[in-house]
Amino acid sequence: MPTITTLPSFDAAINRFDPVMGMEVHVELGTTTKMFCGCSTEFGAEPNAQVCPTCLGLPGSLPVVNRVAVESAIRIGLALNCRIAEHCRFARKNYFYPDMPKNFQVSQYDEPIAFDGWTDVTVDTDDGARVFRIGIERAHMEEDTGKSLHVGGATGRIHGASHSLLDYNRAGIPLIEIVTKPIEVPPALAPAVARAYVTELRELIRALGVSEARMELGQMRCDANVSLKPTGASSFGTRTETKNVNSLRSVERAVTYEIRRQAAALDSGTAIVQETRHWHEDTGETTAGRVKEEAEDYRYFPEPDLVPVAPARDWVEQLRGTLPEPPAARRSRLQAEWGFTDLEMRDVVNAGAVGLVEETIAAGADAAGAKKWWLGVVARTANERGAGIDEVGITPADVARVQTLIGEGTLNDKLARQVVEGVLAGEGSPDEVVTARGLAIVSDDAALGTAVDGAIAAMPDVAEKIRGGNMGAVGALIGAVMKATGGQADAKRVRELIVERLSG
Ligand code: ADP
Ligand code: MG
């Protein structure tokens, strides 16, 4: 893998070059059946259990458009302030790939269902929050491919594999591809804007209820196009397209890396090749993929087996009426409901935790408690693992349960933290961790009494002070009891027991 060993810093790169970005995001719709056939889309079935002649591309089979997928596409388009085509067609995109049994993908080309829209994203800067309007070029419908599994190699990639297996369960699942117009923002903010855009889009898709948009499951996949031009130049440079950047954090990292890499290449007089690139999560680098096809290489032509889609205007208007609250409005509403300061809300938004905090509160936690766990130990763990905050194995229901256990007096904050750590370590639900690790607060008088007596016996001088009315000394004994019980004693009850024993 040829790597340029000395890359300029990001700051040095954007001193000389202005980046231009374009984001292509594929969203797998949560329909129950596929785009052009009645096969189930349920995740996790045996390989090739959810296939039929249509999604296997067998001769003579005929596709039929999934109405719910069209409806979802229109709602996504409307939510992105797009125009909805009065008439649009599907097109065949011809290329050979083993996981695409027809040798063409049914997509849309010159007639997407939605086009010419925009969405606003907010990023934090040193001068406070700034809003950028991202232009939306198009949102079009297409079908997903199957999946290849390369067996026998060390990396799971085709190189070094002894054979490959194909699973067509995913073939034909409806996808919406959303493509931005070129994004030009203050260079220093480019990576953050790219991330904010994908974050915003994910929130919008979830709010629409058209997909869970879980990036770790491939339900939302992002390709990041980046090019550089000399500072202040007007014409764009040659772009690369980094494929499958599948977490919010990776979007930011991949764009940053690509800006640095391209700056190094251009500085050394090497032209940028229009190519796809692979993102490597572990090294934070991209490597060359295939030289990018031009549209004409795909020999697009209208799909002859499908009728055009001509959504009636009154249907479109009716769907407009089903749009959810826009994410920005929702954030202000939730901030007011939760009583968070701007700064607190910003932290929640930046952590990508708005929905998680909302669900945690819905499951019974108070706002401050919900925020504390997600932004504290959970966020730190996610960071350490290089994963998303929603990908580390704890759910809103778990966090709410921990808060309930605190409220009930079963846990104190310190024990609760260990419970959360246990859940994050995969030890089970909060209740299971409490049981397995024996973490519940001990408030049983018999057990506490023994510990209290032990502390008094061990610290006779302190006991004497308390007998003499110096209540400030109680803390030292409580501390000793807490230590002896591994932090599990009910501190309030311990104080009562000490006072009972040493007064009168
Ligand atoms: P492709 O079929 O090659 O994937 P698309 O038109 O679907 O092309 O997507 C290209 C993306 O890259 C769009 O978001 C577009 O706005 C963006 N883009 C186009 N030209 C440039 C450029 N020179 N630099 C950065 N991004 C670009
Ligand atoms: Mg594309």
Ligand code: ZN
């Ligand atoms: Zn099928």
